């Protein structure tokens with residue numbers, strides 16, 4: 143071990159080779175994910191009460207008037223698919239930021255009550271104050287931030303520890319779910335479908351009117367999140383190591399938290415908290431891309447894929463129509479149980 | 493290194509957690525270009541002092557000076573290019589490759605827009621060569637042994653290319669051969685690159701052997717600082733660790749060697765220190781071998 147310090151300088155060739163191999167693997171998986179999202183989106187546009195050929199769908203998308211298809215695809219399905227992609231990206235990216243930052247797979251915004259905060263505020267705003275559009279999004283964002291801040295403050299004991307934050311977050315989430323339930327009972331005009339939207343999430347009320355503001359907000363928030371996430375690799379090594387690398391742990395976490403909550407809340411205001419998408423996307427992306435870099439983009443793509451696929455399944459493959467959140471809920475619940483069981487066995491830390 | 497040697501000093505700092513003060517009004521100058529070991533009983537504030545020096549904790553009074561400038565007034569990233577820290581329990585991300593983890597040491601050298609360069613590859617590779625783990629470059633860190641893992645973390649600190657390196661118990665959890673290995677590596681770094689090393693060490697004997705300067709703490713206060721032969725005495729071991737001991741010259745290195753005396757299994761040698769504390773010639777030992 144001695145004497146090598148001044149011998150063989152190390153040109154970087156060995157390191158570069160390994161790094162390039164991992165980058166290639168990453169690019170390949172990302173490409174497959176993008177293709178999968180595109181394919182499922184096209185299928186979702188084609189399939190329905192009336193099924194159209196991809197060529198017809200393409201003509202509609204290019205702005206041609208196609209009898210029937212222009213309405214079914216252009217007016218009904220396209221905004222639904224686009225909304226699904228957008229919220230999927232937001233849930234996936236926001237969720238994995240939480241999980242990475244707090245170093246705990248359970249610390250996802252839909253488990254620890256952040257989504258429930260946005261959801262509860264949105265339900266109250268709609269049923270009691272009749273809000274909609276940008277004002278509704280704003281209320282959801284503010285409530286999400288407020289709840290995240292409250293959970294953060296409640297679990298603060300000279301620093302934030304992931305496991306404590308998760309427990310407090312789950313309790314806060316349960317409380318907020320009952321707020322949603324109460325608000326729903328006050329609003330007789332809302333049908334069960336609408337209730338499900340706010341409890342588990344649904345794309346049934348995704349129209350062109352909402353796509354614009356959602357896209358605009360996310361076009362701002364997701365790049366901001368990607369930029370801030372450059373500190374995540376340092377933060378992942380623990381607070382002390384991060385500080386040693388020149389990253390202030392508390393300030394970075396706060397900035398990441400603010401932007402991630404905003405993205406999640408904007409998406410929640412559009413579709414309700416689509417169950418477990420934020421929670422599942424990160425771990426799935428991790429499985430696919432293990433050890434090849436940050437998970438933000440892959441988790442976002444997995445999120446979009448999950449939402450689109452689950453909605454397709456819920457709409458067409460089951461005996462009854464189910465909102466997308468019911469399907470993702472069925473997917474996510476067993477994983478949650480497994481994770482909780484494993485956590486319990488290993489003594490509480492993940 | 494051709495860079496000027498950096499200086500690190502603490503001036504009357506008081507540091508603590510919540511309402512509890514752990515380090516009291518401490519003043520200390522770290523010898524530039526030397527290896528300094530911080531020793532003391534469990535919980536006496538060694539890690540806290542180190543964390544304050546790395547501006548992980550803000551001092552309530554006093555200040556930490558890096559090259560004469562208060563460290564709180566410097567941009568974090570700038571500090572991180574001069575002062576590196578290997579904490580006691582860093583977290584290893586699941587599935588990460590050795591070279592990628594070591595590459596995280598390059599963070600302070602990358603701006604918002606500067607991407608990874610061939611220069612970064614070279615620095616990482618040199619750090620892997622220096623720690624003798626180049627053959628592990630593409631292995632996941634989770635699959636390595638404790639000793640190999642510790643080298644990965646040290647390689648990460650090397651890749652940060654700082655002239656001052658703080659390490660909190662870099663040898664804990666390692667068997668004795670790997671402990672010596674890591675300490676040799678740090679001395680290499682000190683000799684070859686002039687890196688100032690400050691480390692918290694558990695083992696008083698290894699600290700006395702490997703450090704140029706010893707800093708002994710008791711209850712968050714400075715007890716003594718200086719050459720190990722001056723600092724490590726039977727009185728010092730009693731005051732700092734609350735334990736009776738004999739101190740003899742280390743037959744291998746000539747530095748002080750502490751022989752603890754518990755209640756059991758102490759024989760002739762132990763009784764002879766009890767009277768008047770006169771220096772007692774060491775028990776006969778084989779002649780010291782020069783270390784290659």
Ligand SMILES: Nc1ncnc2c1ncn2[C@@H]1O[C@H](COP(=O)(O)OP(=O)(O)O)[C@@H](O)[C@H]1O
Pocket residue numbers: 300509510514532533534535536537538539540541
């Ligand atoms: N994060 C913390 N919060 C509160 N108290 C702490 C924290 N870290 C250390 N302490 C306390 O400060 C004292 C000194 O700790 P430390 O500096 O880690 O000691 P050493 O490294 O010398 O063993 C101990 O009593 C310990 O309990």
Ligand SMILES: [Mg+2]
Pocket residue numbers: 538539540580660692
């Ligand atoms: Mg310690």
